[in-house]
Amino acid sequence: MSSNTNLDIWFAGAFAAFTVDLLVYPLDTLKTRLQSQDYEKLYRNSNGTLNRSLFRGLYQGVGSIILITIPSSGAFFTTYEALKYGLKDLVPPNSTIYLPQPAIHAVASGTAELVSCAILTPAEVLKQNAQMLSAGTRRSTSLEVLRHFRKHPARLWRGYTALAARNLPFTALQFPAFESLKGYFMKRRQLKKGGQAVDGIFERARITALSAGIAGSGAAWITTPVDVVKTRIMLAAGSGDDGPKKDLKAKSSNWLLNGVRGTGKSGFDVAREILKAEGVRGLFRGALLRACWTSIGSGLYLGCYEGGRFYLEDARQETNERDTSLQNDWSKVKVGIGGSRSQDVVKKSAWQDD
Template sequence: MPIVSKETLPPFGHAVAGSFGAMFALTLVYPLDIIKTRIQVQAKHDGVDDKEQEHYNSALDGIKQIMGKEGVAGLYAGLGSSLLGTASTNFTYFYCYSLVRDFYNKNYNPGGGTSSAAMELLLGAIAGAMTTLVTTPIAVLTTRQQTLPSNERQGIFGTATTILAEEGVAGLWKGIRPSLILCVNPAITYGSFEKMKQFVLETMKWNMTPGVNFIVGAISKTLATIVTYPYIMAKVRLQWKPSKELQDKVEPYKGAGDVLARVLKQDGFFGWYKGMSTQISKAVLSQALLFMMKDLFTNYTVIAYALLLQIARRKLAA
């Protein structure tokens, strides 16, 4: 069998492993994902009675309310588009990150030395920007499906068709500017993960077991979420669309700056961090699970890739 290792696995292989790991993680924590999205779009609007809007006091309260109104299925509204988004986002990110990193190592780091923290952040940001341009439409579809009332909710293609008809092509890229700024989020996550991983391996002399991967992944994602949360909230509100009942009563947001200014005026500084505990719980669990499962999925991908190479070589030899 051809010799294949994690180091020689091509970018496509790392992208596949990352995508499967991310989809597995998202499926486990999806109820938290839908709760954090709905909390993020909760706002005080002039002319709108508080009773007309859903309001969750906590993640547990949100789960109870959704279960009461929509049943268990309500906790998984938009799961299909979310899985599609997660798969495409992680596939694109890991693919781009591997390409960018390989390019950097071949041209600027031929000796294979350790990259600086700043370079790790830059490489992650470049890969994140490339990913965002491709995957923002799916994020918009997911947000709409997660936040619209069940009687207005459509499937993936129905939601996309409605957005194109009402808002044009630009509607699929709502929130693109804060999304590009948020490219620093995975950059912080993966950059800090690599540095902590290096510390664990070289200083602590520990092996990167699934448990250690989980802890290091959790810490790195928490750090990234705290730093970028106001823009995460702003992006979600820009991609959100009020229900038909509230459309005429809610003034549309003009941009991320408008979102942050209005939230600051209505709820104060801490309004920028509304729902952050749920966001961190969801983000940390999914990211830690991703780092843990990606390593396992990478092992399986290496085996599959080696088998495919073996089959291809036998066909060429025949």
Template sequence: MDVNARSSPSFQTEINWDKLDKTKFYLVGAGIFSGLTVALYPISVVKTRLQVADHYAAEKNAFSVFRGILRTDGIPGLYRGFATVVTGTIPVRIIYLTALETTKVAALKMVEPFKLSEPAQAAIANGAGGLVASLCSQSVFVPVDVVSQRLMVQGYSGHANYSGGFDVARKILKSEGIRGLYRGFGLSAITYAPSGAVWWGSYGSSQRFIWRHLFGSDQSQHAPTEGMIVAVQAAGGIIAGATASCITTPFDTIKTRLQVMGHGDNKPTARQVVKQLIAEDGWTGLYRGLGPRFFSMSAWGTSMILAYEYLKRLCASND
């Protein structure tokens, strides 16, 4: 049984990886996901500013940060670093999606002999896929993340100004070498690998749970409508985003601060960042930006999964 298929051909809700036209999948996918990035990028800017703000910053919540950006920089301020992100994430997504789907297939074959329930199999296979995909894509993603986040916070709360992504990369390489582009790599892996595992695991298992709740154990007699499939996928995306954001926000906050604060001998360590956050706001300081991150992961996750599933249907080969 494939983790992406129901117990009957009439109940197939996803397209298997081996049934996709890969060239069309990558080309069309680049356009679709770039469009989603345009829509959701401002949320990332607001989240990042909240995470790096000091205790005395006037802007204490997401709305005030959003309003402050519009007041000082207008709409362009919400898209600082966007060109770097949209260009850099194309190869990241190719690596990510390929690793995700191939790992899901391999993981499912490994767990089949254990005769687990379908939601459990889906959680393990999807979770393994998300974990491996996140780890494989970090080598490209982290430098893009470092550069884009410096652009997001430039001129804010004492942070340096840059003329663009290449200027950020040049200055980092000059002052810190190649290691500077990989600041926070370990925390990125700790953040995104479990986040990917939790997100995809939650998405896979919640989908199966919802289908089983709707149709019971005998699913072969039912054929869901297109609207029902989309609704269940959207619900799975919301559940997955909520779960992953609550678990991984502290790691994301620490990682963001490490990547944008200090330089040379003034670079803070992870322990120093944690101490400073706790000293300023208590343990809740580790959850700075939780609201925007929660909304971002839920909105991005739901939009992404609906676009992703649509993309797979669109790119299904006729073989």
């Protein structure tokens, strides 16, 4: 079991989230725009070519997601690590009860995801609506979107069910596969080193990143339909798709005001509409981009987390060892009993001989 404290795990998760959000956020913006119900109208020209606006403002909304992702990621990993080891400890040694490792990892990651989603949902709604604004606005895109939720702040939590419905199967697929692949690669690396343990920070981070990338890309592809539905619901919370349609290429503030009411459609209703209008292909829109983005993001995310966690663990162990080496064993020191070394070595002075 790891000797990390909850604070170590929290800092490692927050550092990983901050790093990944900065590096792969543009790909997430492209994915959101591809999955939008207004993709054809906003980002394709009449001749079928891509509009340049698709690639503008790729960091719109990054501020809100970074601020919230840091605590949500810390909460996720703290819950995940606690449950992963806690569930193992529930089963006593030599017990007839058997809990498979994949089941433990799935339950731990699923519960951690529910905690994380409760914190993350408002920022996710702000982020995805900010990603759809026209680039070039003078104001912060996150503040521009937030301004339209002042009268309906509860709408910031619209999409929690959709977010959890996407993330639960994703993490339930990813983490058991990730833990299994990491164990497999660790054993292979250990055999190549002649049985020595793999304890290098960068080496462990590299193996973790490779395992997470493979597991994440597969889970992302499978769960793309739920992600498309989630994107549509969250965009509807800020833009709405009920009522009379207006010019979608108008100013960003008008675009938000047109549909600030949002819709009350369920995820099944949204999925049914996508199937009817776009077919199965519509449910898998952006699947390749999402798989590539998740492979890079998961690899960096869990790789940074693992590297940061073991760095903090090593630093803590070195500090403890240093403190222990400075402590003396005073139990064997005798005070005032018998002769001392000073009495044997030091001779009497000349005036004492008199």
